[in-house]
Amino acid sequence: MGVTIRDVAKVAGVSATTVSRVFNHSELVTDETQERVRTVAQDMGYRPNATAQSLSHGRTQVVGVIVPAPHGEFFSEIIRGIDEVAQKANHYLLISSSHYSLSESEAALDALRGRADGLLVMTTHVETQSKLLDDMAIDVPVVFMNSPLQSTSYDTFDIENYGGAYKATSHLIERGYERIGIILGPPESHDVRERTEGYRDALTEAGLDPDAQPVIEGDFTRASGYKAGEKIPSLNPHPDAFFSCNDYMAIGAMAALQKEGLRIPEDIAMVGFDDIPSARYNTPALTTVRVPVHDLGRQAARRLFDLLQGGTSTTPRQRVLPSELVVRSST
Secondary structure: OOOOOOHHHHHHOHHHHHHHHHOOOOOOOEEEEHHHHHHHHHHHHOOEEEEEEEEHHHHOOOEEEEEEOOOOHHHHHHHHHHHHHHHHHEEEEEEEEEOOOOHHHHHHHHHOOOOOEEEEEEEEOOHHHHHHHHHHHHHOEEEEEOOOOOOOOOOEEEEEEHHHHHHHHHHHOOOOOOEEEEOOOOOHHHHHHHHHHHHHHHHHHHHOOOOOOOOOOOOOOOHHHHHHHHHHOOOOOOOOOEEEEHHHHHHHHHHHHHHHHOOOOOOOEEOEEOOOHHHHHHOOOOOEEEOOOHHHHHHHHHHHHHHOOOOOOOOEEEEEEEEEEEEOOOO
């Protein structure tokens, strides 16, 4: 038979109730007693029963996370930020992907119902899901990340998509480029819509017609960027620069262009978006827009746990995390 809570209580010189409170993170136990109980429990090899803990305080010790895609450095950085906060709060992550699909997003929300203490949601379908989300928010707190939310009744943490794309395009214009194309991402993406708007406004304000610039479809993957790069040499008139809606596509396009013998930036310049870790190690290093995606996940998670603990403020917060242009060799 394993070590029981009563065994730990006897050695630590406290009641079984006190040991239970320690492992349920109760504020009724002094720091000194908590440390003593945890040390004794560790020395004896005691592990609290997770199911019993959940039943005792109505918590699952799980946070649900929904993101549009299950892969890529952008989403992994967000999840890393969330996980850092969740670990400290003794919670685990249950992650699901919507694949930019409304039906899959709703299925993910339904699957998480009753299984998580709170939800961190990044979706492109907020308004069409409002009834489902409102129903879930009655039972658990919901915090949105980088989602097209019109309502101010939820906490939201967003990236400066529009401003970042405007800065990137303006940088190309200032360098003297005039035929500036764009590589798009998934049409359902909130990021793509805002980044495209920033790109077009920068061109318009500089006296360049955005409708006269080449547009190539992509899906945020490196492979779609490579296919875009294969198309660029045959474009007429030949563009002298491209703004890519994310770094993966920019890196893929650069690889295809270099395979065709084109030099970057001498023959064509390239700007990306996100500043994923591999952007700086690409050859040439990619000029891009740095967005604090790790901090986005961390701040959203901190707010969620603040709400779970009662929160110091019940007023929903709407925050936009600033972007920064990082100039490297590709321009």
